[in-house]
Amino acid sequence: EVQLVESxxxxxxPGRSLRLSCTGSGFVFGDHSVSWVRQAPGKGLEWVGFIKxxxxxxTPDYAASVKGRLTISRDDSTSTAYxxxxxxxxxxxxxxxxxxxxxxxxxxxxxxxxVTVSS
Amino acid sequence: xxxxxxxxxTLSLSPGERATxxxxxSQSVSSTYLAWYQQKPGQAPRLLIYDAFNRATGIPDxxxxxxxxxxxxxxxxxxxxxxxxxxxxxxxDSSPLWTFGQGTKVEIK
Numbered sequence: 001e002v003q004l005v006e007s008x009x010x011x012x013x014p015g016r017s018l019r020l021s022c023t024g025s026g027f028v029f030g031d032h033s034v035s036w037v038r039q040a041p042g043k044g045l046e047w048v049g050f051i052k053x054x055x056x057x058x059t060p061d062y063a064a065s066v067k068g069r070l071t072i073s074r075d076d077s078t079s080t081a082y083x084x085x086x087x088x089x090x091x092x093x094x095x096x097x098x099x100x101x102x103x104x105x106x107x108x109x110x111x112x113x114x115v116t117v118s119s
Numbered sequence: 120x121x122x123x124x125x126x127x128x129t130l131s132l133s134p135g136e137r138a139t140x141x142x143x144x145s146q147s148v149s150s151t152y153l154a155w156y157q158q159k160p161g162q163a164p165r166l167l168i169y170d171a172f173n174r175a176t177g178i179p180d181x182x183x184x185x186x187x188x189x190x191x192x193x194x195x196x197x198x199x200x201x202x203x204x205x206x207x208x209x210x211x212d213s214s215p216l217w218t219f220g221q222g223t224k225v226e227i228k
Contacts, residue, residue, distance in 0.1 A: 035217065037164075045156075045164065045207055047217040061216060097163055104211040105154045107175060109163040 002026040002108045004098050009113030016088055022081040022098030022110055029079035030054050033101035036072060036083045038094035039112075046094075050101070051081060088117045121145055121212045123220035131228040138195035140223045142208035147189060152211035155184060155193045158222075159204045167206075168193060195225075203227055 008020040022034060035050035049062040051072045060072040071084040081098060095114050099106035122145040132138055142153070153171040156164040166175040168184035171191055181196040195202055208220040 044222045045158075045209075045219040047209075047219065050216065063216075099164075103169075104152050104217075105166060105169040105175075106156075106164075106209075107166050107169075109165070111163055 002100070004100060004108055004110035006096060006098055006110040006113040009096065009115045011116045011118060012088055013119050014088055014090060014117055017084060017086045018088060018115060020083040020085075020096055020098075020113055020115070022083070024079045024081075024100065027100070030076035034072075034074065034081040035099045035101060035106060036070075036081075037097045037099055037106070037109075038092075039097070040091070040094045043094075049083070053101075085115075088115075090117050093117045121148060121210055121218060123208050123210055123218060125206075125208060125220035125223045127223060128221075129224045129226060131226050132198050133228045134200055135197050136228075138193075138198050138202070138225055140193040140195075140206055140225070142191040142193070142220050144189040144191070144210060148191075148210045148212070153184075153186070153191050154209045156207045156209060156219075157202075157204045158207065164207065198225065200227075 003025045005023050012018050033052045036048050038046050048066050049072045051060040051074050069086045074081045093116050095112040097112045098110045100108040124143045126141045151170050155168040157167050158164040167178050171186050172184045183194045185192045205222045205224045207222045
């Protein structure tokens with residue numbers, strides 16, 4: 001069974017940093033690109049960035065709205081992708097999901113991890 | 120930047136009725152890169168339709184996708200109780216790479 005599990009969320013003060021993890025199982029993690037999508041409370045879905053699979057270069061790309069504050073990386077040896085968010089703002093409060101790509105679609109999602117930015 | 124506009128915002132239906140959800144793109148979108156997702160409260164989104172027309176694995180055939188120009192439609196031929204949820208369309212383009220519509224909530228009438 002394909003599964004993605006996010007972790008690392010929690011309460012963090014504005015201006016601090018946080019690193020989220022996304023661990024996959026049930027498939028060859030290294031064969032797939034992985035996206036991060038967030039959802040603010042009561043709001044819609046916002047794509048924030050992704051990292052290509054190693055055969056396609058393993059490089060990340062980001063949405064313009066968060067570029068410069070986000071860093072996405074991956075460690076295929078542990079089937080894990082990471083999202084680091086720096087200089088956190090209250091508007092970064094959201095559930096953060098990771099999603100596996102098959103071609104351009106997101107065919108499997110994790111259950112999400114809640115990040116709350118508050119003093 | 121391509122903007123996806125979904126309508127209506129909320130669709131109130133009784134079980135068994137037909138649901139028609141619209142997603143309009145602000146400019147041309149390749150069918151290959153248009154997907155629909157379902158999200159129930161407290162759950163992650165789930166892929167329903169990809170490449171505008173194709174059902175994802177395990178999705179019942181009451182769900183179908185279609186296209187007319189820059190207008191994409193998700194149809195549920197007869198809404199079941201488990202179909203009451205929020206539905207999002209999503210497209211892939213050059214920049215930003217992926218965008219979502221704002222969502223349509225299908226609620227029980």
